[in-house]
Amino acid sequence: MAESGGSGPSKRELFEQHAMPHLDALYSAGLHLTRSPDDAKDLLQDTVLRAYRFFHQFTIGTNCRAWLLTILYNTFRNGYRRGLREQVSPTSQEYERELEAESRRVDPSLTNPESLLFGQLLDQQVEQALRDLREDFRAVVLMIDIEELSYQEAAKVLGIPIGTVRSRLSRGRAIMRLVLKKYARSQGYLRS
Numbered sequence: 520m521a522e523s524g525g526s527g528p529s530k531r532e533l534f535e536q537h538a539m540p541h542l543d544a545l546y547s548a549g550l551h552l553t554r555s556p557d558d559a560k561d562l563l564q565d566t567v568l569r570a571y572r573f574f575h576q577f578t579i580g581t582n583c584r585a586w587l588l589t590i591l592y593n594t595f596r597n598g599y600r601r602g603l604r605e606q607v608s609p610t611s612q613e614y615e616r617e618l619e620a621e622s623r624r625v626d627p628s629l630t631n632p633e634s635l636l637f638g639q640l641l642d643q644q645v646e647q648a649l650r651d652l653r654e655d656f657r658a659v660v661l662m663i664d665i666e667e668l669s670y671q672e673a674a675k676v677l678g679i680p681i682g683t684v685r686s687r688l689s690r691g692r693a694i695m696r697l698v699l700k701k702y703a704r705s706q707g708y709l710r711s
Contacts, residue, residue, distance in 0.1 A: 534574050537583045538567070544584055545591055553595070565598075566591040589665060648698040656691030663688050 528536070545566055549559035570577075570590050577586050649657060649665075662673035663684070674681045703709035 530571075530574060533579070534571055537577070537579065538570055538574070538587060541584045541587050542567075545587055549591060549595070562591065562595055565594050569594060644699060644702050645695075648695045648702075651698065652691050652694060656687050656694065659684055659687040660691040660695070664692075 542563065546559055546563050549562040549566070550556065553559045553562055566587065570587055573590070577583065649660060652660060659673060663670070670681050670684050674684045679687075700709065
């Protein structure tokens with residue numbers, strides 16, 4: 520997400536417009552994951568902080584709710600499930616200061632135009648290959664590779680056996696691999 524030089528909305532305004540309407544859905548998902556209202560609130564706070572920090576990676580016009588749920592699941596998997604909670608802000612003023620400090624940090628990879636362009640092209644092709652998958656394959660690939668759920672978690676969410684998850688994941692990845700290999704050859708990134 521690129522911000523315009525002063526004439527367009529600020530990062531904070533864009534974040535509030537696109538991300539904040541999804542807080543109820545995030546809290547609900549967090550409650551299902553943590554099974555505790557207090558832990559769900561903490562998880563929600565960490566998710567919002569991380570989402571704001573990395574909002575430059577969100578593409579306006581895409582599914583912000585799915586993007587936020589990915590952050591929520593990753594945050595849960597990387598800390599809450601193991602009980603390794605980060606320190607939360609005790610006051611709203613401190614939380615605001617943390618948000619502002621995070622917004623000022625610059626990711627060095629964002630300053631290399633060649634990396635940005637190549638990454639965007641590749642991201643678009645991967646997204647297109649994922650969109651083109653048959654829905655049953657796409658759902659499993661999303662749960663395992665994007666949402667980073669375990670086979671058991673994906674099986675539970677999708678209501679299918681673990682063996683079916685593994686089979687669909689294997690086939691979905693194979694289809695995407697063929698599509699992306701074909702694209703790489705057509706662009707000269709890969710030979711034979």
